[in-house]
Amino acid sequence: MREPKHPDHAPLELERFLPYRLSILSNTISQGIADDYQKHYDLSMTEWRVMAVLARFQGLSAREVAERTAMDKVAVSRALARLVEAGRVNRDTHDGDKRRSVLDLSEEGWKVHDEVAPMARAREREVLARLDEEEQHWLGRILDKLMGTP
Amino acid sequence: MREPKHPDHAPLELERFLPYRLSILSNTISQGIADDYQKHYDLSMTEWRVMAVLARFQGLSAREVAERTAMDKVAVSRALARLVEAGRVNRDTHDGDKRRSVLDLSEEGWKVHDEVAPMARAREREVLARLDEEEQHWLGRILDKLMGTP
DNA sequence: ACGTTATAGTTACATTTGAAACCATTAGCA
DNA sequence: TGCTAATGGTTTCAAATGTAACTATAACGT
Numbered sequence: 075m076r077e078p079k080h081p082d083h084a085p086l087e088l089e090r091f092l093p094y095r096l097s098i099l100s101n102t103i104s105q106g107i108a109d110d111y112q113k114h115y116d117l118s119m120t121e122w123r124v125m126a127v128l129a130r131f132q133g134l135s136a137r138e139v140a141e142r143t144a145m146d147k148v149a150v151s152r153a154l155a156r157l158v159e160a161g162r163v164n165r166d167t168h169d170g171d172k173r174r175s176v177l178d179l180s181e182e183g184w185k186v187h188d189e190v191a192p193m194a195r196a197r198e199r200e201v202l203a204r205l206d207e208e209e210q211h212w213l214g215r216i217l218d219k220l221m222g223t224p
Numbered sequence: 225m226r227e228p229k230h231p232d233h234a235p236l237e238l239e240r241f242l243p244y245r246l247s248i249l250s251n252t253i254s255q256g257i258a259d260d261y262q263k264h265y266d267l268s269m270t271e272w273r274v275m276a277v278l279a280r281f282q283g284l285s286a287r288e289v290a291e292r293t294a295m296d297k298v299a300v301s302r303a304l305a306r307l308v309e310a311g312r313v314n315r316d317t318h319d320g321d322k323r324r325s326v327l328d329l330s331e332e333g334w335k336v337h338d339e340v341a342p343m344a345r346a347r348e349r350e351v352l353a354r355l356d357e358e359e360q361h362w363l364g365r366i367l368d369k370l371m372g373t374p
Numbered sequence: 375a376c377g378t379t380a381t382a383g384t385t386a387c388a389t390t391t392g393a394a395a396c397c398a399t400t401a402g403c404a
Numbered sequence: 405t406g407c408t409a410a411t412g413g414t415t416t417c418a419a420a421t422g423t424a425a426c427t428a429t430a431a432c433g434t
Contacts, residue, residue, distance in 0.1 A: 083337065084341065086345065088292070089292075092348050093250070093253045093348060093351070094273070095371065096250040096253060097250045100250040123238065126235065130235040142239075147412080149391075149392090171412085201243070205370070209365065215359070216362065217245050270420095285382075287382060287383080298383090299421075299422090300383090321430070322428080323381065324381095376434090379431080380429105380432090381430075382430095384425105384426080386425080386426090387422105387425095389421080392418085392419080393417090395415085396413100396414080396415070398412085398413090400409105402407100
């Protein structure tokens with residue numbers, strides 16, 4: 075194999091580069107979880123995220139869903155179209171503002187949620203199980219800090 | 225705002241869910257960096273990753289690039305097509321195995337690399353600067369562990 | 375040497391995603 | 405009130421991506 079050397083150019087070491095590593099790790103984990111339900115429930119990751127926030131916050135508008143999922147409104151619109159079509163989400167119109175929708179999981183939606191959520195949690199535990207107590211603690215703290223709004 | 229409550233369903237708290245948080249963080253950081261060069265250099269993130277590994281390892285084949293970037297071979301093929309077209313990468317054929325290509329950054333490619341790499345590194349530093357020494361240490365250790373192959 | 379299998383890489387097609395344009399409705403304000 | 409701007413949401417079109425099929429070359433086993 076060739077030598078990793080080119081002194082006068084200071085090449086980037088991709089495999090030590092934080093953004094790259096985070097990207098690989100994140101994709102690996104998220105894809106692993108998605109594989110658990112995508113095929114079996116015909117449910118995309120974006121759709122699942124929408125369902126997850128609707129499980130916690132009932133009656134949100136599409137815009138509010140977008141905020142809470144960090145997805146853009148087009149993605150949310152599309153996810154909702156499929157979810158409503160599949161009978162997993164009920165969509166009403168807001169009284170007094172006909173632009174807004176009022177979203178909720180349907181019975182069927184709750185059923186899916188109650189099966190997928192434990193799977194997702196189990197996967198999270200598997201990942202965390204690779205770290206000891208102390209590392210888990212620091213990870214939480216680091217994420218809080220990096221994702222804070224200073 | 226509505227109350228986050230639905231006791232008999234144990235909804236997932238997305239904003240505390242590790243895979244979700246990692247995904248948001250990773251996308252925010254990577255996109256921030258990409259914004260630095262995408263428009264200005266007409267260079268996609270995948271193309272940049274290919275250039276970065278070719279800066280470190282000269283004469284790789286496309287398959288080897290795929291391995292080192294964790295991209296699939298189709299993505300690499302497409303990135304290379306554009307990079308060669310743009311005159312940023314030289315592609316030769318391997319002596320003794322006409323299937324393999326032998327890839328290197330061109331003069332022009334090095335020029336781009338030498339401008340983009342410092343920008344990327346600066347961004348990484350900005351992120352890390354939000355953590356203190358100890359946190360940086362733990363982050364590195366945690367990533368090593370989570371990305372290891374046990 | 376010859377037929378089979380495997381590998382490197384590209385192409386074709388379908389699906390996903392993103393950006394901008396686009397309705398419909400509401401808010402702001404003269 | 406009536407006009408303009410802003411907002412919620414969908415649609416449209418182009419670019420990005422994934423999967424499978426394909427071509428060309430090389431490796432393997434007999």
